[in-house]
Amino acid sequence: MTGKVVLHYFNGRGKMESIRWLLTVAEVEFDEVYLSTREQYENLLSDGALMFQQVPMVEIDGMKLVQTRAILNYIAEKYNLHGKDLKDRIMINMYSEGLMDQMEMIMMLPFSSDAKSKLDTIQTKAIERYLPVFEKALSGPMYLVGGKLSCADVQLLECTLMLEEKFPAILSEFPNIKAFQGRMTKIPAISRFLQPGSKRKPQPDETYVKTIMEVFKIKLP
Numbered sequence: 001m002t003g004k005v006v007l008h009y010f011n012g013r014g015k016m017e018s019i020r021w022l023l024t025v026a027e028v029e030f031d032e033v034y035l036s037t038r039e040q041y042e043n044l045l046s047d048g049a050l051m052f053q054q055v056p057m058v059e060i061d062g063m064k065l066v067q068t069r070a071i072l073n074y075i076a077e078k079y080n081l082h083g084k085d086l087k088d089r090i091m092i093n094m095y096s097e098g099l100m101d102q103m104e105m106i107m108m109l110p111f112s113s114d115a116k117s118k119l120d121t122i123q124t125k126a127i128e129r130y131l132p133v134f135e136k137a138l139s140g141p142m143y144l145v146g147g148k149l150s151c152a153d154v155q156l157l158e159c160t161l162m163l164e165e166k167f168p169a170i171l172s173e174f175p176n177i178k179a180f181q182g183r184m185t186k187i188p189a190i191s192r193f194l195q196p197g198s199k200r201k202p203q204p205d206e207t208y209v210k211t212i213m214e215v216f217k218i219k220l221p
């Protein structure tokens with residue numbers, strides 16, 4: 001590997017958090033540069049570091065990678081967390097996309113004007129659409145695909161922990177997912193990541209939202 005992995009993003013979860021999770025499970029050390037001012041963002045732009053003028057951006061193996069899913073796939077491939085063949089991979093990607101859809105809904109809440117109704121929609125969709133899929137997939141197998149840990153498992157853990165922060169009892173009807181969480185959180189790298197003081201980020205607060213609005217010059221109507 002050429003140098004250390006460096007993450008460029010805000011000091012908060014957002015789209016980078018799944019990348020932090022995956023690097024952690026792959027036991028890859030990383031540094032973070034937190035984007036906190038418009039000037040920093042403009043410097044990244046003028047350096048040509050952001051292909052689509054967006055973050056997350058990850059410096060890895062001498063490259064500056066953007067696009068969250070592309071970055072996740074690179075890490076998953078490199079660290080053998082993307083299944084053994086094409087058929088495993090498509091299943092992993094399908095699970096992963098469903099999980100990203102759910103996490104994106106939660107991610108957008110602090111920027112939303114009708115958070116309460118959005119929260120209700122998230123809960124209903126989680127219970128009726130998404131969680132049953134994972135409950136079924138885990139009735140027997142230890143992991144979602146191919147009997148082996150993959151990036152989809154890591155995202156399922158991340159997503160279900162996020163859901164429980166909003167709806168503490170949401171997994172009460174999903175015992176297989178709850179048992180899966182129990183197994184996953186025993187993996188030493190994950191157990192460390194869940195301890196205070198790790199690189200895991202807390203739920204978004206006002207400062208995080210304000211920073212993003214300032215850096216991107218976003219004005220709410």
Ligand code: GSN
Nearest residue numbers: 014015053054055056066067068069216
């Ligand atoms: O998944 C991805 O990485 C891209 N498809 C989207 C990345 C993205 O939207 N990045 C935002 C900040 S993170 N929050 O949503 C971003 O850089 N927005 C600035 C802009 O001008 O689009």
